[in-house]
Amino acid sequence: MKKRNITIILSALLLLAGCSSKEAAEPQPAQQEETVTPVIVDTVKKGAVNLEAGFTAKLAPFQEVQVSSKVSGKITSLPVKLGQYVNKGQVLFQLDKQDLENSVRQAEAALQVSRANLQQSGNSSTSGLEQAKNSLRQAEQALADAKRDQQRMQQLFSQGAISAQQMEQANTALTNAQTAYDNAKQTLQSAQQMSSVVVSEASVKQAEVSLQNAREQLANATVTAPISGFIASVDGEVGQMASAQTPVVTVVNTNPLLVKANLSENDIRNVKVGTVAKVTIPSYDQTIDAKVTAVSPVMDEQLKAYPVEISIPNPNNELKPDLVVNVVFQTGSGDDKLVISRAAVVESGGKQYVYKVEGDTAKQVEVTTGQSSSDYIEIVSGLAEGDQIVVKGQTMLKDGSKISIAKSETESK
Structure with a gap:
C-alpha cells in the first residue's frame, strides 16, 4: 500500500515537471510598437x-432724361435721329413761333405805352386813373369772352367735336384772362390811392414783367439737350402738337453705366462705397472690375432691401443699357x-x-x-x-x- 502511494506521488511530480518545462520552452510575445501616422x-x-456675395442685374444709363416742351405748340423742326450723339445745349426740336413772337411784340408795345405814360404822368394823373379804368373794362370784357369761349369748347369737347389740345388751350386762355382782370383791378385800386406818377411807374414795371415772360415763352419754343448723350427715342413728328405732358425726345448718358441692385440685411453689412465688385457680362464674355459708388442709408420698405449702385466705365460706349450682368462682391476679414x-x-x-x-x-x-x-x-x-x-x-x-x-x-x- 505504501509502495502504491509513493508511485502515485512520483507520477504527479513528473507530470508537473513536464508542464513547467513546456511553458518555459514556449516564447513570450513581443511588446506591440506604437503606430506612427503620416x-x-x-x-x-x-x-x-475672402467672402463672396453675388446677384444678377441689368445695366442702366448713368443719366436718362425725357425731354418735353414747356409750352404747347406745333413741332416745326425735329433734326435729331435715333442713336445720334448730341451735346448739351444742342437743338432737339422747335415749335411754331408765330403766336409767341406776336406776344412779344404786343408786350413790347405795351411797355412803350407805359413808359410814355410815365413821362406824361406829371401833368396827367387823372389820365392815368382813367387808363386804369379802361384797362379794367377791357380786361373784364376779355374775361367774359374767355368764359363764354371756354363753356362753348367744354360742350364741344364733351361731344367729342374737339381735341383735348384745343380744350386745354381754351382753359389756358380763361386762366390768362382771369389773371389780367385781377391785375387790372389791382392797378385801378392802386391808381385811386396813389399819385399819377406812382401809377405810371407801376404800369411800366408790370409791362416789363409781361415782356420778360413773353420772351421766355418764345425762347422755350426752341428745345435743347439738357445733357450730352445719345438719342434713345424720338416720340414726335414734324406737324405734331407738343405739350409739357408728352416727351418728344429721350437722351441717355451711357458713360459710365450703372448696376442698380438691392441687397439684403446680411449682404449689406460687407458692402460700402468703394467695395470692389466683379461684374461679368455673359453676352460679351467679359468680366470688369468695378466699385460701389452709392449705398442707400435706409431700407426700401417695399423691397425690404438696401439700394446700391455700381459704376461701370464705358468710355467707348461699347456696352449697352439693359444687358444682363452677374455681380460678385469680394470682401474680407482683414x-x-x-x-x-x-x-x-x-x-x-x-x-x-x-x-x-x-x-x-x-x-x-x-x-x-x-x-x-x-x-x-x-x-x-x-x-x-x-x-x-x-x-x-x-x-x-x-x-x-x-x-x-x-x-x-x-x-x-
Missing part, C-alpha cells in the same frame, strides 16, 4: 478670409487676422479642434473661429502665428498621437 501640415499665418485651411478644423461634441504639431506628436487644441469661406477660416483664439497644424490626416489622429510629416501644405500644392 500627415501633411501647414503654418498658421496672418491674412484675410489682412491682420490669423487664417488657416478650413480642412484643418474638426468638430466634436459641439466644439472645434485642430491638431497642433509638437515635435513628433499631434496635440488636440480647441479653437474659436470667425469668418470663413469655402477654403479658409479665421482663428480668433487657440493658436498663434507660426504654429504648425495638421491639415491632412487629422481624421486618423487623437490627442498625443505619434506623427511623421510627409510634406507641408505648400509643398503639396
Whole structure:
C-alpha cells in the first residue's frame, strides 16, 4: 500500500515537471510598437478670409432724361435721329413761333405805352386813373369772352367735336384772362390811392414783367439737350402738337453705366462705397472690375432691401443699357487676422479642434473661429502665428498621437 502511494506521488511530480518545462520552452510575445501616422501640415499665418456675395442685374444709363416742351405748340423742326450723339445745349426740336413772337411784340408795345405814360404822368394823373379804368373794362370784357369761349369748347369737347389740345388751350386762355382782370383791378385800386406818377411807374414795371415772360415763352419754343448723350427715342413728328405732358425726345448718358441692385440685411453689412465688385457680362464674355459708388442709408420698405449702385466705365460706349450682368462682391476679414485651411478644423461634441504639431506628436487644441469661406477660416483664439497644424490626416489622429510629416501644405500644392 505504501509502495502504491509513493508511485502515485512520483507520477504527479513528473507530470508537473513536464508542464513547467513546456511553458518555459514556449516564447513570450513581443511588446506591440506604437503606430506612427503620416500627415501633411501647414503654418498658421496672418491674412484675410475672402467672402463672396453675388446677384444678377441689368445695366442702366448713368443719366436718362425725357425731354418735353414747356409750352404747347406745333413741332416745326425735329433734326435729331435715333442713336445720334448730341451735346448739351444742342437743338432737339422747335415749335411754331408765330403766336409767341406776336406776344412779344404786343408786350413790347405795351411797355412803350407805359413808359410814355410815365413821362406824361406829371401833368396827367387823372389820365392815368382813367387808363386804369379802361384797362379794367377791357380786361373784364376779355374775361367774359374767355368764359363764354371756354363753356362753348367744354360742350364741344364733351361731344367729342374737339381735341383735348384745343380744350386745354381754351382753359389756358380763361386762366390768362382771369389773371389780367385781377391785375387790372389791382392797378385801378392802386391808381385811386396813389399819385399819377406812382401809377405810371407801376404800369411800366408790370409791362416789363409781361415782356420778360413773353420772351421766355418764345425762347422755350426752341428745345435743347439738357445733357450730352445719345438719342434713345424720338416720340414726335414734324406737324405734331407738343405739350409739357408728352416727351418728344429721350437722351441717355451711357458713360459710365450703372448696376442698380438691392441687397439684403446680411449682404449689406460687407458692402460700402468703394467695395470692389466683379461684374461679368455673359453676352460679351467679359468680366470688369468695378466699385460701389452709392449705398442707400435706409431700407426700401417695399423691397425690404438696401439700394446700391455700381459704376461701370464705358468710355467707348461699347456696352449697352439693359444687358444682363452677374455681380460678385469680394470682401474680407482683414489682412491682420490669423487664417488657416478650413480642412484643418474638426468638430466634436459641439466644439472645434485642430491638431497642433509638437515635435513628433499631434496635440488636440480647441479653437474659436470667425469668418470663413469655402477654403479658409479665421482663428480668433487657440493658436498663434507660426504654429504648425495638421491639415491632412487629422481624421486618423487623437490627442498625443505619434506623427511623421510627409510634406507641408505648400509643398503639396
